[in-house]
Amino acid sequence: MFITLLKKELFVELRNKEVILSMLAFGLTVLLIFSFSLSGNPKINHEIAPGLFWSLVVLSSSLGLHRLFGQEKDFDAFASLLSAPIDRGTLFLAKWISGFLFLFLIEILVVLPFFLFLGLSQPMSYFPGIGIVMLGNLGIVAVGVIVSGMAMRAKMSAVLLPVLLFPLITPLLIACVKATTGWYHLIPFSTWQFWVLIMATYVVIFGLAGYVFFEHITEE
Amino acid sequence: MSFLFQERFLRILFIVSVILMAVNLYAIFFIAPMVPEQHWAQKIFYVHVPIAWSSFLSYFIVMVSGILFFIKKDSYWDRVGLAAAEIGTLFVTLVLITGPIWATPIWGKPWIWEPRLTTTLILFLIYIGYFMLRKFGGHPERVARYAAVLGILAFLDVPLIFYSVKFWAPQYQLHPQVEMNQQPDEILLPFFFSMFTFTILYILMLRFRVKISNFQYKLKTKNV
Amino acid sequence: MLTVSNISKSFHYKPVLKDISFSLSPGETLALLGRNGAGKSTLLRIIAKISSPEEGQAIFNGNNLFEGVAAHRKGLYYCGHAPGLYPSLTASENLHYFSALHGRKTNPDSINSVLKDFDLIDAIDEPVKVFSQGMMQRLKLSFLELIDWSLLLIDEPFNGLDIPGQKFVMNKMESWQNGRRSIIFVDHDINRVLKISSRIMILDKHSIVLDDPISTSDLENKITSLMN
Numbered sequence: 001m002f003i004t005l006l007k008k009e010l011f012v013e014l015r016n017k018e019v020i021l022s023m024l025a026f027g028l029t030v031l032l033i034f035s036f037s038l039s040g041n042p043k044i045n046h047e048i049a050p051g052l053f054w055s056l057v058v059l060s061s062s063l064g065l066h067r068l069f070g071q072e073k074d075f076d077a078f079a080s081l082l083s084a085p086i087d088r089g090t091l092f093l094a095k096w097i098s099g100f101l102f103l104f105l106i107e108i109l110v111v112l113p114f115f116l117f118l119g120l121s122q123p124m125s126y127f128p129g130i131g132i133v134m135l136g137n138l139g140i141v142a143v144g145v146i147v148s149g150m151a152m153r154a155k156m157s158a159v160l161l162p163v164l165l166f167p168l169i170t171p172l173l174i175a176c177v178k179a180t181t182g183w184y185h186l187i188p189f190s191t192w193q194f195w196v197l198i199m200a201t202y203v204v205i206f207g208l209a210g211y212v213f214f215e216h217i218t219e220e
Numbered sequence: 221m222s223f224l225f226q227e228r229f230l231r232i233l234f235i236v237s238v239i240l241m242a243v244n245l246y247a248i249f250f251i252a253p254m255v256p257e258q259h260w261a262q263k264i265f266y267v268h269v270p271i272a273w274s275s276f277l278s279y280f281i282v283m284v285s286g287i288l289f290f291i292k293k294d295s296y297w298d299r300v301g302l303a304a305a306e307i308g309t310l311f312v313t314l315v316l317i318t319g320p321i322w323a324t325p326i327w328g329k330p331w332i333w334e335p336r337l338t339t340t341l342i343l344f345l346i347y348i349g350y351f352m353l354r355k356f357g358g359h360p361e362r363v364a365r366y367a368a369v370l371g372i373l374a375f376l377d378v379p380l381i382f383y384s385v386k387f388w389a390p391q392y393q394l395h396p397q398v399e400m401n402q403q404p405d406e407i408l409l410p411f412f413f414s415m416f417t418f419t420i421l422y423i424l425m426l427r428f429r430v431k432i433s434n435f436q437y438k439l440k441t442k443n444v
Numbered sequence: 445m446l447t448v449s450n451i452s453k454s455f456h457y458k459p460v461l462k463d464i465s466f467s468l469s470p471g472e473t474l475a476l477l478g479r480n481g482a483g484k485s486t487l488l489r490i491i492a493k494i495s496s497p498e499e500g501q502a503i504f505n506g507n508n509l510f511e512g513v514a515a516h517r518k519g520l521y522y523c524g525h526a527p528g529l530y531p532s533l534t535a536s537e538n539l540h541y542f543s544a545l546h547g548r549k550t551n552p553d554s555i556n557s558v559l560k561d562f563d564l565i566d567a568i569d570e571p572v573k574v575f576s577q578g579m580m581q582r583l584k585l586s587f588l589e590l591i592d593w594s595l596l597l598i599d600e601p602f603n604g605l606d607i608p609g610q611k612f613v614m615n616k617m618e619s620w621q622n623g624r625r626s627i628i629f630v631d632h633d634i635n636r637v638l639k640i641s642s643r644i645m646i647l648d649k650h651s652i653v654l655d656d657p658i659s660t661s662d663l664e665n666k667i668t669s670l671m672n
Binding site: 143146150153154155156159160163164166167168170171172174175178194195198201202205206209213216217219220 | 290342343345346348349352353356357358362365366368369370372373374376377380381383384385387388
């Protein structure tokens with residue numbers, strides 16, 4: 001059932017591209033703002049690049065997460081999903097993994113302009129960075145799906161979502177920036193492994209919380 | 221007002237709170253010694269830390285109320301959660317005000333991202349979202365569930381927030397630590413008395429607020 | 445088949461349903477009537493586990509619907525006011541995915557056959573967002589030819605349909621009454637309800653004010669007086 005739900009999420013998004021386009025457009029706009037509002041000194045940009053990257057990811061994700069339940073809301077397909085014999089936790093997992101994939105896709109598309117516009121040097125190795133980004137995405141989207149599910153039926157949902165999301169993901173944001181800094185600036189792993197542990201703990205806690213509480217968030 | 225004092229326990233608790241607070245204030249100003257170099261600014265310590273403790277206690281009660289709301293399926297626990305969230309946020313606001321007041325003469329700067337104060341700030345922001353969710357989340361019966369979930373998530377987040385902030389930028393977060401086990405009895409005794417007094421005050425405020433909330437609920441559901 | 449006990453629900457502290465209890469046997473077609481705001485749609489959405497009640501219980505085929513176990517909803521199909529479909533997907537794609545979610549694998553032939561039966565074959569590759577209300581209603585009902593179901597909860601199935609459309613839905617509902625399947629539907633047309641249902645229930649002031657089989661004498665007058 002999880003695979004069916006995940007396939008449906010990906011297929012629906014492929015068809016209308018609401019989540020991906022909103023995240024991509026906003027991400028590139030934010031990147032432009034970063035480029036012009038900083039001094040333009042590549043040395044300074046190199047120092048703060050991890051922080052800029054995760055700020056961009058968090059800001060873009062809030063827009064995408066707001067539309068994560070968009071297709072279900074418009075024609076009340078959500079009612080059909082809820083009344084079907086599907087475990088609500090599995091529904092959360094499908095939203096979580098699909099949201100993670102959409103965010104990862106955006107990061108792949110934005111990373112080249114990110115390096116170009118800020119005049120950054122290429123990293124020495126890619127895989128640790130990719131791992132950190134994937135772990136960070138899982139954490140952001142886990143909380144994002146919970147918060148998006150609550151904001152879906154609320155008034156001022158576009159404002160409510162970031163107001164709820166950003167403070168909750170603060171420890172994850174700090175850990176992501178620290179771990180990315182350690183990787184990008186070639187600091188020994190033993191120095192920043194603590195931050196990877198924080199990220200992993202965050203993902204486990206909020207992934208479990210989402211699985212357990214989604215039942216209570218989805219009903220009217 | 222008289223409605224709040226109909227209950228004997230609340231009447232006694234109110235009188236005990238007033239007496240304790242009067243004694244507490246006397247102890248802070250006239251019994252606790254003046255700490256060299258910090259003078260009157262250090263006295264905030266006797267208020268700032270107990271209020272901070274009470275606010276964390278309050279947010280813990282929000283979490284417990286949320287769990288009990290789901291287990292017992294009783295809206296009473298939603299009202300307890302809301303009351304605890306309100307008082308907790310009030311106390312957190314006071315912590316964020318008294319902290320910089322204490323910090324300015326002691327650290328030379330009102331704000332230096334001290335881990336506990338920063339954790340308090342983040343919790344304050346989470347609860348801004350909590351009250352927005354309460355206001356805009358929809359009908360109260362649904363919002364009760366959302367608030368319970370958010371209250372649980374917020375408290376689960378606290379240790380993660382604290383440890384991530386603690387190790388975030390220690391070179392910029394240095395400040396004089398108050399090592400409790402090195403303090404003399406003349407400071408410790410008034411301090412623990414103040415902790416006790418503020419805890420009693422918190423319980424009183426929570427009981428009052430829940431009582432008002434229960435009555436409002438009865439009025440709204442016409443069960444008076 | 446379905447036993448509903450003491451269901452209560454409020455919105456903004458105002459009760460919408462109070463202590464609603466009834467049982468439904470296999471093969472019954474129950475028509476739910478009542479004024480606007482009587483709680484008919486809310487009751488269906490509660491049984492379908494879309495909305496949660498403050499109190500009460502619903503047992504479906506011996507299983508507690510409110511326990512949060514997905515398998516307990518097997519055999520139940522809800523059809524609400526709104527389309528309940530993905531607007532950007534086509535008719536066949538919606539059928540394919542929602543059938544899969546109800547545990548039924550479909551193939552293009554079975555979907556095409558159903559769409560032909562429901563006169564939607566010409567719109568097979570159109571996204572649902574361009575469908576008319578009648579077409580969406582027919583598409584929602586076409587699921588019932590693909591999945592295994594024993595309880596249908598349908599909210600105003602004739603809403604917005606022209607006469608041929610209403611006739612089509614009435615015929616379909618009659619064809620589904622095979623003695624094993626049950627239907628609860630919301631409607632406002634007393635004549636239509638008397639034709640196709642086996643039992644009538646009226647909700648008023650948050651409670652059940654009438655619950656009689658269709659064979660009850662003078663039922664039409666009773667209904668008319670309660671509805672007015």
